[in-house]
Amino acid sequence: MSGYEPKAVERKWQRVWAEERTWEVANPGQPGHDASKPKAYVLEMLPYPSGEPHVGHLKCYAVGDAIAHFRRRGGFEVIHPMGYDSFGLPAENNAIKTGEPPRVATERSIASFRRQFEEWGISIDWSRELATHTPEYYRWTQWIFLRLFERGLAYRTEAPVQWCPKDATVLANEQVVDGRCERCGTEVIQRKLEQWFFRITDYADRLLADFELLESWPEHVITMQRNWIGRSEGAEVVFRCEEADLDFPVFTTRPDTLFGATFFVLAPEHPDLERLVAGTPAEGPVREYVNRVARSSAEERGAEDREKTGVPLGRSVLNPVNGKSIPIFVADYVLMEYGTGAIMAVPGHDARDYEFAQAFDLPVERVIEGEDPEAAPDARGLPYPGDGQMTNSGRFDGRHNREAYEEIVTWLESEGRGRPAVNYRLRDWLVSRQRYWGAPIPVVYCAQCGADGAPAIVPVPDEQLPIELPEIEDYAPQGKSPLAAAEDWVATECPRCGGPARRETDTMDTFVDSSWYFIRYLDPRNTEAPWDRAAAAHWLPVDQYIGGVEHAILHLMYARFFTKALADVGELEVQEPFANLFTQGMITRDGAKMSKSKGNVVSPGDYVERYGADTARTYVCFMGPPERGGDWADEGVEGVNRFLSRLWRLCGEVEERTGPGGTGPGGSGPGDPPAAPEGAARELVAKAHWAIDKATRDFQRGFQFNTAIAAVMELVNDAYRLKDGLYGEAAGAAAVRFAAATAASLIFPFAPHLGSEVYQRLTGERVWEQPWPVADPELLASDTVTLVVQVNGKLRDRIEAPAEAPREELLALARRSEKVVRHIDGKELVKEVVVPGKLVNLVVR
């Protein structure tokens, strides 16, 4: 066995795994299914295939694969599939630029991803591979759309939506970041358009409540989703405008401050504005203001510290609690998207309303006693957002606001002027896109079936699915989907009346595709149904999901919504898709996010080529705790490569000095530890058991791979330190062989090729077929311990002491120490603290 040449070794084992289909698992009832084992579904987020995989992919799949291997050897039947999220804008934008059809570029990229995953040696069940852009897959995406449509969970309506002018498509709220398109960074504009939505808001409460059902998710991901859903409890209160004969409901979380409402504000987009000011002197100024707001960007409007602007309407509403008439304004600090697009303004107890009142010289009234010394610019200590005794509030005066809260709402309800209400920040999920490279929405528009001049929306029957994407020439969007140009495809027959109809030309957001792929893996070749229910019931939920934290809201929330909706439709038996979630941190280079423009992109392929996949994989797991980010350092890669080479050479030396590993079965065969080791042999065998124990606990405790790998490094270091004194006798040689085989076994989840090779050479066995090793508690314990002796809490000496020594003996040992004597001599001993097996602390004065 010569020097460590990863290429040949890695290819050798990859061929074995491919030929023997080592990582394939069968569904219950199929041949090859092992019903004796508990199942474990280990899944990494599927990649979006664009270009080549980057280091983020390497880390995600290296981490996931380590978990999959650990679970397999822990006795689980592990399903570990792979697929591609292959619809989406980048491929289409590339098509617009180059004329190359998106399918061609996408499939080329998929081939490249698949090749690299194989080169990395990821243990994937390739029989379950899928790609979301294939008709075999999106047929069922469309099928699910129809189930949601039947239930009223998919609907089409006109609404103000976020439009990206560059990508010429609408975006989901979640895809707008700081007023800009998440993908291309272009400022989005608001447009009023007919679009398709999924009614995710119906599930807001369940999405919140069912965090309870999750086993282990990072707390911050749950918090982010909770904030995104943004549930607030309060009341809806109706303010009446007599002059215009209009009722204005508002949402408030503070009905206890109703008596302090001194004005009223509508959002510039409020539909009743026009009616309120038509033919009045305010008409001109209001229209001008609304237009100015409409022209301003979301970014400008949302800017912090922005001065409050607005225009009075010259109209007023009645405060339902005291009948006071208060003026109406239009102002852009009120958002049409939240609540009812109208607010009651309580400047005495709300900072924003206070600012507006200052700018427009409006009265500020106190209705809650108390003050906030920091936040209050006003001499009276207003605005005061806190709690306290009510005042200026009619019959509620003197009551504590929290106590009176419900009573006020009940009273309003009895008057017909209000009711308890809950509001969410979450909006319905806008799923239609005016783009080509996505799953067509399976409905047609039929004028004949329609009424009042509006065509009817007719769903395509299941048996006509999939509605396949037509081939087209020009992928550039022109404000409507490029599909609209495929006239032959658009013109169709109404499945209901048989008359002429036109197909929907929008396609679905790619997040729809990725909201259910983890179920399709369970039965990926089914042509009769999206999945077999028994198969889904067996494998779901995903036991361990792994991916980037950037999907904390979008993908993870959509997938949760889909799972619940599909359970409601009767297709699934679980309420939550992912029982445990692990989010890996991002790898940076020179402290910066990798990007082509910065020229700091690390290509995994280069490192796999130079050092081998095992080194690259082990390195990304060794950089630091995998949930945290880390900076890529070439020196670190070399350090890991050095360690793997050391293990490799140790294996070669063991073979040379003690003969080749047998091919016999286990038992007391090669690679087993000596029966009763003594001295250095015992020390090394004990170290191996320590490493087993440490690595096992690190795996179980949140995947602390960096310290698990460090433990194996320590084992190899000790083997190097001790080996030359051990080869001479049989027990010593067996100890070295056992140490090296154990290191191979423990490193296998990270470096599967080297782990397999070394383990086989030393033991004749296939490491992945061996159960995960178990540490022998007897070898973990040692006869003596290092007793730490402190004087007044300061370390003064370390003494070897019998592990089981009683308190008195430890104290005697401590007091006898010269180094200790020096510090206690001539002083009064005040206290003696003894922690058996660990430490003695002598307190003197």
Added chain:
RNA sequence: GCCGGAGUGGCGGAAUCGGCAUACGCGAUCGACUCAAAAUCGAUUGCCCGAAAGGGCUUGUGGGUUCGAAUCCCACCUCCGGCACCA
């Protein structure tokens, strides 16, 4: 502003229950091997004083609890992430 997370050697990081701070890796220095270099093997490596023995200091800052604090409590500072005119 609100909600999370984190501050430990020259660097990445470890210390899992309040008990040896700095495991492991990188880097650096020295030695062995070599004609030489690389590779490899071995030793040293928190800071300060000291020739040494030894002593003092050290986990963002300041205080507290405790025989004992990186770890618990209080106040503050800095950095990172998320949300942000959400009524």
